[in-house]
Amino acid sequence: MTNNGRIDIKGLWIEDLEKIFSIWGEPAFRAKQTATWIYSKGVSSFEQMTNLTKEFRRRLSEQYTLSTLRLVKTQQSERDKSVKFLFQLSDGETIESVLIRDKGKNTVCISAQVGCPLGCLFCATGYMGYKRNLTAGEIVDQILSVRPHIYQKEILNNVVYMGMGEPLLNYANVVKSLKILTSDYGVCVSPRRITLSTAGVVPEIYRLADEGVKVKLAISLHAADQELRKKLMPVTNKHSLKELLEAAKYYAKKVGHRVTFEYILIRGVNDSEKQAKLLARAVANIPCKINLIMYNPIPDAPFERPTLELAQKFREILYPRTPAVTLRISKGVDIAAACGQLKTKVYKKQKQVDFDRVLPLTGSN
Numbered sequence: 161m162t163n164n165g166r167i168d169i170k171g172l173w174i175e176d177l178e179k180i181f182s183i184w185g186e187p188a189f190r191a192k193q194t195a196t197w198i199y200s201k202g203v204s205s206f207e208q209m210t211n212l213t214k215e216f217r218r219r220l221s222e223q224y225t226l227s228t229l230r231l232v233k234t235q236q237s238e239r240d241k242s243v244k245f246l247f248q249l250s251d252g253e254t255i256e257s258v259l260i261r262d263k264g265k266n267t268v269c270i271s272a273q274v275g276c277p278l279g280c281l282f283c284a285t286g287y288m289g290y291k292r293n294l295t296a297g298e299i300v301d302q303i304l305s306v307r308p309h310i311y312q313k314e315i316l317n318n319v320v321y322m323g324m325g326e327p328l329l330n331y332a333n334v335v336k337s338l339k340i341l342t343s344d345y346g347v348c349v350s351p352r353r354i355t356l357s358t359a360g361v362v363p364e365i366y367r368l369a370d371e372g373v374k375v376k377l378a379i380s381l382h383a384a385d386q387e388l389r390k391k392l393m394p395v396t397n398k399h400s401l402k403e404l405l406e407a408a409k410y411y412a413k414k415v416g417h418r419v420t421f422e423y424i425l426i427r428g429v430n431d432s433e434k435q436a437k438l439l440a441r442a443v444a445n446i447p448c449k450i451n452l453i454m455y456n457p458i459p460d461a462p463f464e465r466p467t468l469e470l471a472q473k474f475r476e477i478l479y480p481r482t483p484a485v486t487l488r489i490s491k492g493v494d495i496a497a498a499c500g501q502l503k504t505k506v507y508k509k510q511k512q513v514d515f516d517r518v519l520p521l522t523g524s525n
């Protein structure tokens with residue numbers, strides 16, 4: 161992003177800063193000092209970087225901006241005190257982040273794109289269409305902006321790339337943001353505490369496995385047969401379920417973490433006994449765990465949440481065929497915590513989905 165010809169310094173990383181400062185004739189440690197101020201201390205102006213010389217700060221401010229997200233709206237859950245944030249970017253676009261509070265543990269859920277091009281039928285963000293990728297700075301800034309809202313004496317425990325957008329379609333910026341988040345000079349979060357969620361962009365799963373960043377991978381599966389998944393998640397037309405499962409296996413082996421399969425239970429769509437057995441069979445040879453999530457209804461989508469009884473039955477069919485299965489009741493239902501829901505509440509919906517075209521979603525039920 162540029163502002164009056166100046167580049168945003170947030171999003172540049174050590175290697176970038178070292179190159180720039182060496183051209184300026186500055187010692188290599190300036191890059192680490194500057195990065196520490198931006199990401200670790202989270203300052204909002206160059207003037208606050210007090211261990212840098214005045215001359216150096218002046219030069220920085222002449223050539224760079226130090227952007228911060230503008231907070232438009234927050235919503236706090238009455239039930240669990242989770243907080244949803246709507247942030248405005250420098251070009252006026254908006255994105256969502258969520259601080260999930262759970263028994264003293266804090267997880268921040270961040271967005272990777274403005275909107276999303278993948279159009280999953282059950283997802284509010286999918287209805288907005290796609291605007292643009294976030295820069296690495298905008299991705300990291302969500303953490304820096306939410307971090308001050310964590311209660312005193314508590315820490316940031318986990319980061320999940322599960323907000324708006326498909327992270328693997330913004331590969332370069334997401335990987336740079338991961339490097340910033342996991343470094344000592346950055347935000348200092350262990351890669352084991354970071355989970356990146358994908359709808360199934362298969363080639364980039366292999367690329368990420370080989371990248372060396374070693375974060376955990378979650379795959380939004382939501383159907384265990386190709387035809388039903390194609391209807392629910394159009395990305396399956398490009399990357400088949402079979403290819404996706406092979407990529408998941410490769411990732412688990414290469415990185416050494418189990419893959420998590422997320423499975424949103426939608427009443428009468430993918431919650432049958434037959435679907436549960438198909439799911440158990442599909443993941444049988446993959447080091448994994450399965451998170452079952454009760455569907456969180458969104459306005460205008462013709463889907464319903466199953467009863468708790470049905471969801472528990474689905475889980476019982478999976479277990480012990482699949483040893484690690486959890487059933488999650490979505491946090492923050494009262495604050496519309498699924499991605500895209502606060503934005504669609506504040507801004508008018510931009511894309512209509514023709515449900516008659518894709519329904520009924522019978523799949524293999």
Ligand code: SF4
Pocket residue numbers: 276277278279280283284285286287323324325326359380499
């Ligand atoms: S679920 Fe994820 S990949 Fe699918 S439309 Fe929503 S944001 Fe995009």
